[in-house]
Amino acid sequence: MIRGRVIGAGASALVAVLLVSGCGSTSHAALPSVTSTPSQSSPLNVTSSPTSPSTAAGNENAQGQIAAVQQDVSQAASADSQALNDLNAAASAQAQNDSP
Amino acid sequence: MNRSIRFAIAGVAVAACASVGLAAPVWAAGPVSAAVQARTLSAIKDNAASAISLRLSALTTTMDAVKTNSWLTAADKSTLLNTLGNDQSGLTALAPTIQADTTVVQARSDYKSIFQSYRVFLLAIPQARLSAATDDITGGALLRLTDAKNRLTGLLSGVDLAKDTPAVQALMSDLASKIQAVTTATSGLSASILALTPSEFDANYTVLATPRETLLTSRSNLIAARTDVVTVIGDIK
DSSP: OHHHHHHHHHHHHHHHHHHHTTTTOOTTOOOOOOEEEOOSSOSSEEEOOSOOHHHHHHHHHHHHHHHHHHHHHHHHHHHHHHHHHHHHHHHHHHTSOOOO | OHHHHHHHHHHHHHHHHHHTTOOOOGGGSHHHHHHHHHHHHHHHHHHHHHHHHHHHHHHHHHHHHHHHOSSSOHHHHHHHHHHHHHHHHHHHHHHHHHHHOOSHHHHHHHHHHHHHTTOIIIIIHHHHHHHHHHHIIIIIIIHHHHHHHHHHHHHHTTTTGGGOOHHHHHHHHHHHHHHHHHHHHHTTHHHHHHTOOHHHHHHOTTTTHHHHHHHHHHHHHHHHHHHHHHHHHHHHO
């Protein structure tokens, strides 16, 4: 049971690290930026980032994949927490007197 | 042990009386014995009522936990609720039977059955919880981490190919190894736990020890696998 609690604490810390480390950031989202530059010769000078459309689409897909993986990690942690709860409940029951 | 000692002392006293030709002790006379019997019977009934109430309450708590567990498979949930429900029904029916017992011998026999026929604390509840923990692991953590592994594999062989460094490869290899270990260890585990009966438990009191160790080891492997996934995400971002 002590071991389980230590593991549980580790799991909580892991989730905390996940959140603190900003795993939810969107650095994969190298979306094309649109900037307007005031220019007399060209009233509306629109420039795009060097990222090609196909690369941008790939990055958007990668961003979605990373988000899905993060969701997987979160759900795995939740299921693990439930498993720990069930294991501890089993141990508590077995610790009770069950003899006449 | 104390009870054995008391019986032994009483036996010696009776034997001593007989050997010296004395009459039976006064406290063994009929009317006193009947009073003792009545008190004993009453005590057994009180203890039985308390023991049954405690078990019915624990069974209700466990059934509620089973009902609300979102990782349990429908089949396992059904089996567990059926098993726990049968225990509830049996104990509920046993309560008035014991209260109606008229002899100490019968009451003692029925009282023993509260424990030996159901093994609520030593088997039924641990059985339910360990089965649930197995499904938490296989249907929850293992499934999600397998999905994570597949997605990361796709990224590392595609858009993030340049980030598939030896360090990342080592993490992915460890992740695959951990997932495989848990998959193998938990294969058929829930079914084997659910199949256990009170008589099987009585034949081997440690019958749940191995499944429990398997689940603890599997948890450790999945926690390590989660760490692998988080580290890989950090490396390829």
